[in-house]
Amino acid sequence: MHYIPILLQIAVIYLVAAASPGPNFFMVTQLSLAGRRALGAASALGVCTASMLWVTVAMLGLAAVLQRLEWLYTGVRIAGALYLVYFGLKLLRSSARAQAGPPLAKGAAPVAHDAAAWLRAYRSGFVTCVTNPKSCAFWTSVFAAMFPAHPPFWFYGAVFATIGSLSACWYCGIAFMFATERTQRGYRKLRRPIDALCGAALVGLGAKLVAER
Secondary structure: OOHHHHHHHHHHHHHHHHHOOOHHHHHHHHHHHHHHHHHHHHHHHHHHHHHHHHHHHHHOOHHHHHHHOHHHHHHHHHHHHHHHHHHHHHHHHHHOOOOOOOOEOOEOOOOOOOHHHHHHHHHHHHHHHHOOHHHHHHHHHHHHHHOOOOOOHHHHHHHHHHHHHHHHHHHHHHHHHOOOHHHHHHHHHHHHHHHHHHHHHHHHHHHHHHHOO
């Protein structure tokens, strides 16, 4: 079996899944706009870490187990939905204030790039991705279907490195793009409607996931 084409296929499908707007995208962009480049990059690295955790779980076959345990799968989905609603409500509350920017998931996000702020941004990205039902569905279905049954050992490392590199480049690229001075100036002018729109979108996504069966 030729494994290089399979690796390329996995890379392309993962990029398509990552590029489609969802909770990870909203989280990284909002933290980038609120906390500038450093905090946005920290949240992006959190998403990257969670993606690497997901791919490890999937390659070990645990994703298939998760899919069969309906109560656990539902628990992950509900936890992710509640987290989205929580963060969305924070953004909606921020949009009602005159000057304050959107908060991190555990309180207001400071602009200062201290260790605590970095940790909160990293944790927000990690928790969002690891409880993201979209991620859960991708790794337990699409990825599991593409991954070969008994690949050589090097293939595991290649997939892990590929997903890690693509995830870091994509989400850090988003963080840097939304942290440019031009973007920051535009955001400051339209902060309240942007926060309200993103907050409503996250609450809507969370409510939809809670209501799903």
